[in-house]
Amino acid sequence: MIDSTPESPAIGSRVLTIPHILLKVIRLFEQPDIDFDSLADTIRQDPVITARIIKLANSVYFRQWSEVTQLKQLLVVLGLDTVRQITLLSATEQIFSQVEPQLSRPVAIMWYRSLFCAQLSAELADLIGHTPKEEAYLTGLLHRLGQLSLLCGHPQQYQEQIDITHPLEQVETLERHLFQTTSTAWVSQEMRQWPLHSFMCDAVAFQTLPVEQLTDATPLVRLQALGRLLCDTTEDNLGVARAANLLFGLNADVVQQLRQRVKEKTDAMVHSLTGVETGDGADGAECFISSHDHFQQLLRQQVQQHSVTNVLNSGTAPENKSAAFTRLRRDLHLLFGLDHLCLLKAEGDHLQGYDDRGCNPQLASITLPLDNSTSLAVQTFHHGETLSSLGLSHQSWSVADHQLHHLMDAKALCFIPLPHRSQPAFIAVVRITQAQWQDLQSRKSFLATAAQSAGESLLQIQSHTQQAQQQRQMEEEERHLQLRSAAHEINNPLSIINNYLFMLSQKLDDDPDATAQMTIIQEEMARVGTLVSGLKHLMAPEQTPETSDVVDVTELIEKLHVLLTQSMYKPRQQTLHLELDRSLPPVQCCDSSLKQILVNLLKNAAEALPPEGEVWLTTRDNLHKNGQHFFEIDLRDNGPGLPDEVFSQLFQPVASSKQGHSGLGLSIVKKLVDHLKGEISCSTSASGTRFQLLIPRALPERSEQSHA
Template sequence: MLNNHERLMIDMQRIYLKDRSFAVDNLPSEAGLLVELLDLCSNDDAGFEQYTQAIKKDAGLTSQFLKLANSPLYRQWNELTDLKRMLVVLGLKNIRKIIITSAVQNFFSKLAKSKDPQQYQLWLRSLLCAHLAEQIARKIGYPKTEEAYLAGLLHQVGILLLLINYKENYQQILEHYENGRDFCELEQTNYGIDHCEVGATLIESWQLDSLISDAIQFQHSDTEQLLNSPTLLKIVSVASALSSPPDTDVAEEDITKAGDLLQLLPDICLECLAMALDDTKQVLAQLGFPGVHFNEEDSPEAVMQARDQKADELAERIKNIALTHCFLNGESKDISSLVKELRINLDLLFNLKQICFFSLTPDGSRLVADNDLKLAKLDEIAFNLSDKNSVLVKSFNQGQTLDSMKQQGSIIDRQLTRILGAECACFLPVSGKTEKAGVLAIGSSRKELPGLKEKLPLLELLLIEIGKKYLEFNAAEPDEENISMTEFNKIVHEVKNPLTIINNYLYILGRKLEEDHPALEEIDFIKEEMERVGVILANARERQQQPGGAQQVDLNKLIHELNDFFGNSLYNAKEIEPQLHLDLQLPVLQLPENSLKQVIINIVKNAVEAMQEKGSISISTRDNCFQNGNRFVELSIRDNGPGIPDHVLQNLFRPVESTKKGHSGLGLSIVADLIKEMSGTISCYSSQGAGTEFKILLPRLIESLPAD
């Protein structure tokens, strides 16, 4: 593996490897595939399965979806390597955005217009390797077949990156690809790196919980080096060798490698290859390449004619696609939601995060920020249109895209650049047909600025429609609709009823299925998301906090509400029996209800996850507890679970490794911090096999009665 000095990955637009920078945000895709996907985008009945089957044919598009699904925007779902699940997380709207943007980018890309058959052969090899890796995974019983497919599809993504970044120079190197390891040495000689390192760096930049990056980096390693490696690395190494190049006979040494690493007999190995070839030919036929086969003497003219036909068809589609329709076919009803939608879409499709929109004040004298991120510094920034030195003002007045690298600008320009956390800024004017709306400021590093400028034609096309919509909202009368807290609580209550019913039926359905039924995983996924919805609703219904975070809290009532919530979610899955022993004389306390709720939820959730089925959890309250001369209210949460090991008890309220699979152990650390903020104390009593009890002492703070 490369050390930290050799490999450094920065943001999702470029990667940096051994002091070299590689653009990664415009990987090319086959025109025929993009035409197929555009047809799906216009079909309202197209579902996730259809998109999955189409997207998985291409390494470039798969990379875009893999990158986005594992970005911080969607990290709450944990790392994803299953393509269909990625698409479900992203949603159909975002899928269509990425497809249409990719089509437009490929249409304007010189690389996509290239007549060089090398790119086509590269795509064929990736597709064949993907199908072969999947077939091998199934044959040897490797459970993550989708991950094997993705690794095979992306095994040459480093070549795509080198081809994009070095173009004609690298095309000459690519002619020697058939030489295998010698090809990597040739890359090292010319660039000091090879495609395996570049591809692995790209995958690592997505921070996947997967060995795909290692599989790509070590795909050409010797058999002896791979003998003790994880199975995925062996699968990709074998599939890469057998599928590269696809138009020659299978080498005996590659068959031997498959036997040594995966115990595949020669006949089984060739059977997998034959099935992968059939799958790949089927894909080619679907994309409009009839008669193109791997082991026959293909006609280069026929191949390029088919590609040209698809490229022309794609160009015609692009002419009829309004890119901005994809962006602006949202649900924006006012300027605030429009700016938010603009920020999300620029991040989603162009990976532009450092942006700020400046609009014209009603008196037409200044440009001020639409501060959707609520940054205090931005509220103090205003550009006077009389400022002749400001680059942002010049961009607005002249209606031209300008950047701060070519012009020094004014102090306020530099202030804005620092607020954006950038080294320089690019300013794009936004206007309607006849009226100016404002300026979009985009922060950038000096290295990234050339890449940003390549995106300007698409950005400017988008901003034309943004300007029209902005001015339309600006001219309309504000339509403010307020809803009372009582009405909102009624809505939340009505929503929770069907959620409860769905949870119950999911539980019943899960009980009817066998333990190893594949649908159980999907049911668990749905239940997790239903629980997430319930928590969101519970948090949304919080009462208005008083200054300092404290408010009047009826602790017993809060426990009853949470007990009902647990009964329809956490308790249901394991048939947990709840027991409440509440002191009816408990006074109304002055404490932060949000914090109390989080404390109880965290402790109960931890208890349920550690318990077996049909356990019990008891929650009790008690007034008038004295400690060190201070008066407290006691809250106790006790379970009859397996107990907590001694070595865990010693670090219980510190952020350490949890005993529960899949959990970080941060929950009780947060609980301790929240209790401390309330000036309370927490203690734990636990015995192996006898259960655990948490005792919490809360300060007995009650609202003072007004004097007579």
């Protein structure tokens, strides 16, 4: 007898199945018009693939509802790419496991019993009106999964001492003696971790109890108990008849007719898969045994067409690092049942904690030098082998090892190198149990292949990201070149216009009003020239050379008032009011930037207002905020306010709804204000919109002394 409770493979991990279903599902995915209905009809014939799908769909990676037990819904939750990957991984695992030939018979028998029980449970559910019928089917399909797991985990002991053709309650007596547990207890415990809130786990856990103890149980528990009895019994049996009457009030004839009908239906399904006739009295499992080698060879050929790398990277390629790391977590969960992962990234001479999900900022502070650190992570990097803290005393751990265990809330960790060529690019740090570590040790070659694929995938994403950044930089440089070229071409006609304006001003020398207006035009043309010269910096105004002028803000606003009132507000029957703080002294500021800010804001206000609308421009000196000294320019109007969709993207470059407008006005305002090291805010309501500008109150040296 084994001295300790056995560590068996987790459900859906290293648990073998018949090759027929795997092959059929893989071939379904080769069809261009595959749909979830046909996929569900095929997958629901196999307990191992179904268990993997239920477990993953109800995990933290995909869980969307409180509970999912409808197989088609599960497939929709996961998506075709993930289901394809689960199938290919199951097939790949089947090949990598190098199954001993003597296991094919018990695996086939268990598979047939599971399918038979699933059909029986579904028919019984239909007969008594229990819903959902699919839940009963899945419970029956999974009822022997623990037995299958114990067989695959301990093939020699199980086959030598247990006859799997015996009824399950007899098998459990031997299992308890051999393993100190039963397959039913083990599988129900595993199912409770998925998690499911239905009574599926209870139905599996209590399926071998005496029927007298189940009379007050839920319908699903009673259904599974009767279905399992019918599955294990090959002929009329008084115990089955008594159970049917006690649990549901069904007579023996009805139950036996149902059993025969389901047997014929199951055998027909077996024939459709194998092409082998069951024959009178032949157990359908024999069909799978006789055709096993043929289908295993076909499956091997199919898997050879999909290298492990293609299996792991099947489906849509990750678009970015976040998607790649999400896929890595999913793959480790699917392949090895590993959860709770963090990453260390190789960067030059050290390993750097990599918080790819942005939920563990402490991880980003971990830096492990590659030349003088004794941590397990660094040892993994240098040796290129998966290491674990299991079996090591805490005293032998480095400080970094202790910190990683604390961050992962783990008693033990394993460190998996994800190499690119011969050098690890990342180290995956995973919380692990003794059973999981033993499983990894027994599958070193498979783990190495999977880790190699994951490392190359992550490096490929990183390479694509760098290429995309280089491409954006080249495009940015091209735009700047075009802007400089445009600025050069525009300056030519501007020079001619300025020359003619000078000659025209000489002729109007005797008219003071015309001379004043001509001066404003010349100043504005000069400003246009300055703006054109700065076009090459428009995309990145922070790179614009610092220009500092002594600006009389009050005078600048009054000139703009004259210009904009005549050219924009008066023609629209609108009014621009000025409320200026005359005590505001001249300040050190970029004249052209401040003028551009005000022009854009006042122009936007005029265009947004209806006829007879009003705008108030107010200045105020001496504002203190967060230890800084500002002056304020406030613009408010009595318009209808900004729409929500405009307000939510206020300072972003968006497509303008106004004909002839670029949609860049407020975006440029924000960039220019930032360049001035100022602040801008906006509030809006149905009674109007308000912009508040705070500009640093930097006084010229002499002025500072006089205002000290």
